[in-house]
Amino acid sequence: MIVRDLAFRAGWIRHQARAELVIAALLFGATAPLTAQEPVVIRAGTLIDGKGGVQRNATVVVEAGKIKSVGQATQGRVSYDFPRLTLLPGLIDTHVHIDTHFGTSGKATREGETPRESILYAAENAYAMLDNGFTTTQSIGSPLDRDLRDAIARGILPGPRLLTSIVPVREDTGTPDQIRQFVRKVVADGADVIKIFASKSIREGGDQTMTDAQIQAGCDEAKRVGKRTWVHAHADSAVKAAAVAGCWAVTHGSQATDATLAVLAQRGTFFEPNIGLLLQNYIDNKDRYFGIGNFNEAGFAFMEKGIPLNLDMFTRALKVKGLKLLMGTDAGAGAHGQNAREIVYRVQQAGQPAMDALVGATSLAADALGLKGVVGSIAPGFEADLIAVDGDPIKDITALRRVVFVMKGGKVYKNVAAESQR
Numbered sequence: 001m002i003v004r005d006l007a008f009r010a011g012w013i014r015h016q017a018r019a020e021l022v023i024a025a026l027l028f029g030a031t032a033p034l035t036a037q038e039p040v041v042i043r044a045g046t047l048i049d050g051k052g053g054v055q056r057n058a059t060v061v062v063e064a065g066k067i068k069s070v071g072q073a074t075q076g077r078v079s080y081d082f083p084r085l086t087l088l089p090g091l092i093d094t095h096v097h098i099d100t101h102f103g104t105s106g107k108a109t110r111e112g113e114t115p116r117e118s119i120l121y122a123a124e125n126a127y128a129m130l131d132n133g134f135t136t137t138q139s140i141g142s143p144l145d146r147d148l149r150d151a152i153a154r155g156i157l158p159g160p161r162l163l164t165s166i167v168p169v170r171e172d173t174g175t176p177d178q179i180r181q182f183v184r185k186v187v188a189d190g191a192d193v194i195k196i197f198a199s200k201s202i203r204e205g206g207d208q209t210m211t212d213a214q215i216q217a218g219c220d221e222a223k224r225v226g227k228r229t230w231v232h233a234h235a236d237s238a239v240k241a242a243a244v245a246g247c248w249a250v251t252h253g254s255q256a257t258d259a260t261l262a263v264l265a266q267r268g269t270f271f272e273p274n275i276g277l278l279l280q281n282y283i284d285n286k287d288r289y290f291g292i293g294n295f296n297e298a299g300f301a302f303m304e305k306g307i308p309l310n311l312d313m314f315t316r317a318l319k320v321k322g323l324k325l326l327m328g329t330d331a332g333a334g335a336h337g338q339n340a341r342e343i344v345y346r347v348q349q350a351g352q353p354a355m356d357a358l359v360g361a362t363s364l365a366a367d368a369l370g371l372k373g374v375v376g377s378i379a380p381g382f383e384a385d386l387i388a389v390d391g392d393p394i395k396d397i398t399a400l401r402r403v404v405f406v407m408k409g410g411k412v413y414k415n416v417a418a419e420s421q422r
């Protein structure tokens with residue numbers, strides 16, 4: 001078990017002081033017999049199951065990449081013992097732009113970059129997310145995502161399970177019939193989800209762009225071919241049109257009224273506001289964004305106003321019974337790996353109960369990604385996507401930013417729990 005720990009640390013450890021351990025681990029790792037099929041037993045002082053439940057002194061048994069059992073602490077052999085840590089399902093961010101990055105120019109643009117450089121930056125973002133406890137994500141979306149998704153799925157490149165929309169439907173995609181055709185093409189090209197741009201960017205005021213008939217065509221055709229839809233909508237009218245059209249999920253919703261939030265709840269539309277990372281990251285990195293597209297003075301002024309607007313909308317959304325509030329960040333360049341800031345902000349600034357925020361980032365997010373019963377919970381039969389954090393996020397939500405152990409599909413990608421934390 002010590003050998004296994006060291007071997008896993010070997011790949012990731014950054015501290016020179018532990019170099020001798022790394023060398024020992026590499027040696028052991030090279031000669032140790034394969035133990036892949038042996039059950040892995042994880043014991044944790046606190047376990048949050050992703051569905052609202054908490055257990056103390058819990059044991060999780062993992063076999064062949066899946067969770068075999070969850071129960072009380074065992075007296076038997078333990079592979080990973082974390083009495084002071086909290087074990088959670090791997091976190092899920094339902095909305096990122098995994099290819100976006102600050103490039104060779106230092107700016108948030110791919111201009112002048114080779115495709116090889118672009119895909120490596122995307123791989124860096126994937127690793128940053130996994131390293132920070134996000135084991136599943138949805139990119140909304142870029143043609144680059146598909147190769148990255150498939151590379152991660154091959155099991156060597158470290159990154160979260162990745163879903164992608166590849167390219168979006170926009171108001172200029174065409175007539176409702178042309179939109180239906182486009183949706184079928186994107187699905188044939190390998191999209192997991194259809195992104196629909198129903199309103200302008202927040203930097204341009206967020207007004208509705210697509211007609212209700214266009215939105216309806218996009219969401220209906222996707223449903224017909226068995227795919228989910230993710231609708232970008234700031235304007236209240238666009239949010240409402242998406243819900244009425246039976247679209248799967250709405251993202252942003254900065255201008256949604258109470259009445260429209262209630263329609264989302266009635267229709268069962270997933271709602272993914274982004275209030276704690278997206279705009280803050282743009283403003284923090286203004287010099288790296290400024291001058292690109294609508295990142296101008298007017299755009300930044302809209303974004304400055306957007307932060308309190310989002311907070312107000314989210315606070316109202318919390319009061320809407322049955323509204324399915326998802327954790328998505330819309331993370332762009334500079335934000336990858338900091339995804340949990342969205343959760344921290346929701347709890348600390350908007351007063352969302354920590355457990356609800358966690359459910360929105362685990363089991364509910366899994367449902368929204370069409371991965372119900374696969375990821376997002378610590379329960380028998382689920383993929384063994386497990387993380388350990390230093391502290392109890394129910395008491396201190398910032399514990400989510402102290403991820404010390406990451407397992408995805410039964411494979412440990414990170415284990416830097418200090419002895420005092422175990």
Ligand SMILES: [Zn+2]
Nearest residue numbers: 095097140330
């Ligand atoms: Zn987005």
